[in-house]
Amino acid sequence: MGSSPLQSAIRSVIEWGMRSQATLSPQPKATEQFGSLTFNDQVQRQRLPRDVYKALRRTITHGVPLDISTADIIATAMKDWALEHGATHYTHWFQPLTGITAEKHDSFITPTTEGRAVAEFSGKDLIKGEPDASSFPSGGMRSTFEARGYTAWDPTSAPWILVGQNGSTLVIPSAFVSWTGESLDKKTPLLRSIEALSKQAIRILKLFGSDAERVVTTCGPEQEYFLIDRNFFLARPDLINGGRTLFGARPPKGQEMEDQYFGSIPDRVMAFMQDVEAQLFRVGVPIRTRHNEVAPSQYEIAPIFENANVATDHQMMTMEVLRRTAPKYGLACLTHEKPFAGVNGSGKHLNWSMSDDQGNNLLNPGETPHDNVQFLVFCAAVVRAVNRFQGLLRMSIANAGNDHRLGANEAPPAIISVFLGDQLTDLFEQIEQGAAKSTRPGGILDTGVSVLPKLPRDAGDRNRTSPFAFTGNKFEFRAVGSNQSIAFPNIALNVAVAESLDYMATELEQALQKGKALKDAVAELLQKVVKENKRIVFNGNGYSEEWREEAARRGLLNLANSVDAFGELVKPEVVETFERYKVMNRRELAARHEINLETYIKTINIEGQVMVLMADRYILPAALRYQKEIAESVTAVAEAGGTTREAKKLLDRVSSLVDQLRERTEQLRDLLNGHGNGGSEEHARHMRDKVIPAMNALREAGDQLELLVPHEEWPLPTYREMLFIK
Numbered sequence: 001m002g003s004s005p006l007q008s009a010i011r012s013v014i015e016w017g018m019r020s021q022a023t024l025s026p027q028p029k030a031t032e033q034f035g036s037l038t039f040n041d042q043v044q045r046q047r048l049p050r051d052v053y054k055a056l057r058r059t060i061t062h063g064v065p066l067d068i069s070t071a072d073i074i075a076t077a078m079k080d081w082a083l084e085h086g087a088t089h090y091t092h093w094f095q096p097l098t099g100i101t102a103e104k105h106d107s108f109i110t111p112t113t114e115g116r117a118v119a120e121f122s123g124k125d126l127i128k129g130e131p132d133a134s135s136f137p138s139g140g141m142r143s144t145f146e147a148r149g150y151t152a153w154d155p156t157s158a159p160w161i162l163v164g165q166n167g168s169t170l171v172i173p174s175a176f177v178s179w180t181g182e183s184l185d186k187k188t189p190l191l192r193s194i195e196a197l198s199k200q201a202i203r204i205l206k207l208f209g210s211d212a213e214r215v216v217t218t219c220g221p222e223q224e225y226f227l228i229d230r231n232f233f234l235a236r237p238d239l240i241n242g243g244r245t246l247f248g249a250r251p252p253k254g255q256e257m258e259d260q261y262f263g264s265i266p267d268r269v270m271a272f273m274q275d276v277e278a279q280l281f282r283v284g285v286p287i288r289t290r291h292n293e294v295a296p297s298q299y300e301i302a303p304i305f306e307n308a309n310v311a312t313d314h315q316m317m318t319m320e321v322l323r324r325t326a327p328k329y330g331l332a333c334l335t336h337e338k339p340f341a342g343v344n345g346s347g348k349h350l351n352w353s354m355s356d357d358q359g360n361n362l363l364n365p366g367e368t369p370h371d372n373v374q375f376l377v378f379c380a381a382v383v384r385a386v387n388r389f390q391g392l393l394r395m396s397i398a399n400a401g402n403d404h405r406l407g408a409n410e411a412p413p414a415i416i417s418v419f420l421g422d423q424l425t426d427l428f429e430q431i432e433q434g435a436a437k438s439t440r441p442g443g444i445l446d447t448g449v450s451v452l453p454k455l456p457r458d459a460g461d462r463n464r465t466s467p468f469a470f471t472g473n474k475f476e477f478r479a480v481g482s483n484q485s486i487a488f489p490n491i492a493l494n495v496a497v498a499e500s501l502d503y504m505a506t507e508l509e510q511a512l513q514k515g516k517a518l519k520d521a522v523a524e525l526l527q528k529v530v531k532e533n534k535r536i537v538f539n540g541n542g543y544s545e546e547w548r549e550e551a552a553r554r555g556l557l558n559l560a561n562s563v564d565a566f567g568e569l570v571k572p573e574v575v576e577t578f579e580r581y582k583v584m585n586r587r588e589l590a591a592r593h594e595i596n597l598e599t600y601i602k603t604i605n606i607e608g609q610v611m612v613l614m615a616d617r618y619i620l621p622a623a624l625r626y627q628k629e630i631a632e633s634v635t636a637v638a639e640a641g642g643t644t645r646e647a648k649k650l651l652d653r654v655s656s657l658v659d660q661l662r663e664r665t666e667q668l669r670d671l672l673n674g675h676g677n678g679g680s681e682e683h684a685r686h687m688r689d690k691v692i693p694a695m696n697a698l699r700e701a702g703d704q705l706e707l708l709v710p711h712e713e714w715p716l717p718t719y720r721e722m723l724f725i726k
Contacts (some may be wrong), residue, residue, distance in 0.1 A: 004718040005234070005721075006721055009229035012230075013268065013725060013726065030277075030281055034282070035284040037282040037283050037284075038284040039158055040079055041158075044056060047081060048073065048074065048077055049073065052074060055577055056070070059155050062214065063215070064331055064592050066127075068124065068127075069123070070120055071126055074123065075121050075123045078126065078667060079119060079120075081106065085161045085171055086161075086167060087108070087161060087167070088109070088168070088169070089108065089167075090108065090169065091103040091104040091170060091172065092104070092129035092170075092172050094175065094185055095182065095316060095487065096184060096187045097138040099483075101320065102136070105169055119412070126153055127152065128150055129151035129174065130150055136149075149178050149184060150178075151174040151176050152175045153173075153174055154187060154191070156172075156191075156309055156310065157313045158284060158716065160283040160419065161283070172577050173313050182587060186485055186488060186491075189583050189584050190487050192581075192582060193495050196582065196583055197215065197354070197494045197495075198214050200216070200499075201356075201362065202215060205362075205374075208373075208518075216307050216308065217307075218306065218308060218352070219306070219308045219312075219486065220304055220305040220420055221303070221311065221315050221348050221349065221480070221486050222289070222300055222347075222349040222351070223302065223315070223335075224298060224300050224347055225270055225299055225300075225301075225322060225334060225335050225346060226346065227297055227331045227333055227726075228297055228331065228332055228723070229722070229725055230330050230331055233332035233334075233719060236717060236722075237618075239334065239339070239611060241610045243335070243336035243339065243604055244336045244338055245340055245719075246699060247614060247702040247706070247716065248340065248703065248706070248719050249706045251719040251720040251723065253724075254295075254296065254342055254343050255343050259294070260296050264292075265290070266726040269299065269331075273290050273301070274302070275325050276321050276322060276325050280314075280317070285317060286303045286304045286306065287301060287302070287318070288303055292342045295343040295723075296723040297720050297723045297726065299350075301322070308494075315485070316485060322335070323335070332703065336481045337399075337405045337482050338401060338404035338405050340723065341404075341721060342719075346481075347480070347481060348480045348482045349476050349477070349480065351471070351475075351476050352474060352490070352493055353475070354378065354497075361377060362491075373519070373522055376526055380428075380431075380504070381497060381500040381531075382497055382500070383428075383533050384500045384503070384504075385493070385496035385499065385500040386416060386468055386531050387418075387536035388499070388533075389495075390536065390556065390557050392568055392569065393489075393492050393496065394414065394416050394557060394559045394568065395559075395566060395568040396492035396493075397477075397597070398559075398562035399484060399562055399596075399600065400562060400600050400604060401481055401484075402484070403561050412467035413547070413548070415556055416468060416557065417536055418469070418475075419470060419537075419538065419539055421465035421469075424470055425537065428534070431523075432531055432534065465542030466538070466542055495583055498581050499581070507525050535554040561688060562600055563684045564640045566600070566684075569593050570590055574589075594680060597683075598680060601687055604692060605691075609670060611699070615661055615702060618715045618716060619661060619716075620658070620661055621715075622705075622709050626708070626709045626710065626713060627654050630650055634647045634648055636686050654708055660701040668691070671694050672691060
C-alpha cells in the first residue's frame, strides 16, 4: 500500500532539504538576463532597418498603422531571432473571456518541393491568426456554427520566447475579435480604454501648457498566492477542481500569532521564488518584491509600474509561471481568493496611475501639492470618477471567489470609497472652503536612537481597509481578486476617469471661451467637484459596522455579493459611457454580463458537485467506519461489564453527524439538480440563496466529523498539515 499524502509531503520536505545542501552553480547576473528572451526595443533597434524600426516605433507610440511590406520585414527579423533561441513554433497568445490565456501553436517549418523544409514567417502570419471562436465564452455574440475569429498582433507588448522542455515557442501578444469585429477578449477594450483616457487627458494637459501627445495608464499589480505541498494538493478533489478547500476544520493555530507576515522565507519556497523570478526576468517582467504574507503558507510577488496593457500581459504571464514552476519543487500554487477558510484570502492590489509620453506621473503631488494645480485637477477627476461609477468599479472585481473575501476583516469592504490621507483630505477641505493655500508637511521621524537615521515621514498614514486608496503618487485599488485578470478593473477605471476628465476639460474650455482666467476657472471647478463628490472620501476603518451605517447615510452602494454587482455593467448610464468613448458597445457589454453570470453559476455548480462527491466517497465512508468501531467497542465493553456511558455519548454524537452529513448531501444534490429553467439571473440567485447556504451547512457537518474521526482514518489532508508543512 502506498504512503499517505502526509507521509509523502514530509518525505518531500526532507528530500528537498538534503538536495538544497548541494553546492549550487553560480547564477547569471539578473541585469544580464533581464529581457534576454524578449523581442524588445533593443533587439528591434539592432535587427530592423532604420526606417522599419522608426515605423514600428510610430505604431507603438502613436498608433500609426503598419503597411504589409514593413510587417514582412519585421516578421523575418522576429523569426530569425526566435530560431536563434531554439524556437520551432509561434503562437498568437491572447486573453479570451475565460479569465485565463489561450494559444494555438503553428510551426515555422514549410516543406519544399525538393523534400526538404524551410522556416517561413510572413507579415501576414505576424499580424493575423485565425483560431476557432465558437468554443470560447461569447455571451451570445457567437453561435456554435459561427466559428470564425481573428487574433491581431499587439505591437505595444513585446513578443517573447516560451522555453519548454523539448523546444521553444515564439509568443506574440494579440487581441482577439470575432468575424463581425466585436471584442471577444480583454485586451481589445483595454487598449480602447487607454486611448479614450489619453484623448481626454491631453485636453487637460494642453490647458496647462503641456505639449505631450499621449497619456497612458500605468499599473503595478501585487500578486498574493498560497504554496502547499503538491502531495496534499493531489489528495484534495476540491483544490484540484475548484481551487479552494470546500471542507476543512480550522487548525489549532492559524495566523493569530502574526508570525508569518514578512517572516523568514522557507528554503524550498525561496528556491521556487528565485526560479520564478529568473524566468520572469528573462521575458522582461520587472519583478521587484517578494515576501511572506499574513496567512500561513501565503506569499506575495509584485512588479514595478508599467504601461497598463503590458502590465496586464505580464500579470497573466506571472500567474502562469507561478503555477507551472511550483511542481518542480514539489509544490502547488493556489491563486484562488480564498483557498482556506478562517485565514486571510488573497488579493491583487492594483496600483494605478497616469503618465504622459514625456515621463511625467500625472498623480505625483510634488513637494507642495497646494501649488500643483494640474495634479489637483487630475486627482479630483479620479475622485469624481470613483463616486460616479462606484457600481461599475465594484462590478469589475465581482466573482464567486472574491465573494468569500470582500467585506471580511482581511480585505476591503464591498462598499467602494476613496482614502486620501491626512494631507490630501486637508487640501480638499481647503478647496471646498475656497482655495488650497498650504500643504500639511510630513515632517521628520526621530526614532530616539542615535545610531539610526532620522526618517522623512509621509504626510499621511496608510489605510489597508480602504478599497481605493491614494498612496503617494498613485491610487491602489485593493479590492481586486488574486485569481482574476487586472484587465477589466483597468478598463473600468480608465472609462470612469476618461468621462471625468472629459467633463472637467469641457467645463474649463467653456470658461476660458467666456474670458475667464484659467486659475479662476480651475478654482471654481475644483470647489464644485469636491463638494459634489466628497461623500466617496472616507479615511476611517472600513471594516467597522459604523462605516456601513455611515455609507448608507451618504447614499453609497453596498453591493454585498457578485450577483448584486453584475447588473451594474449594463445600467443605461454605464452603457452610454462605454459607447460614447468607443470602448465597448451595448452588445459587447451585454455579452460580458451574461458571461459573468454563467461563470458564477458554473463555479458554484462545480463546487457543489465536488462537495457531494467528497461527502459521499471520502467523508461518509470514513465516518461510518469510525461509527462502526465505536459501536463495536461499546458492545465489547458492555459484554465485559464495563461502563459505556461516555462511549455511547460519542457514538450518538458521531451518528447524529453522519445523519446530518447524509441529509445535507441529499439536500445539496437536489438543489443542484432543481434550479428550474429560469434565466441566468434567476439561476444565479438560486445558487447564491439556496445552493451556497446548503454547501455551508454540509461543510459544517463534515468539519465537525473531521474533529472526531481519528487522524489516521481521515481521508483528506487537513489544514494543520497543508498550511504548516513547508
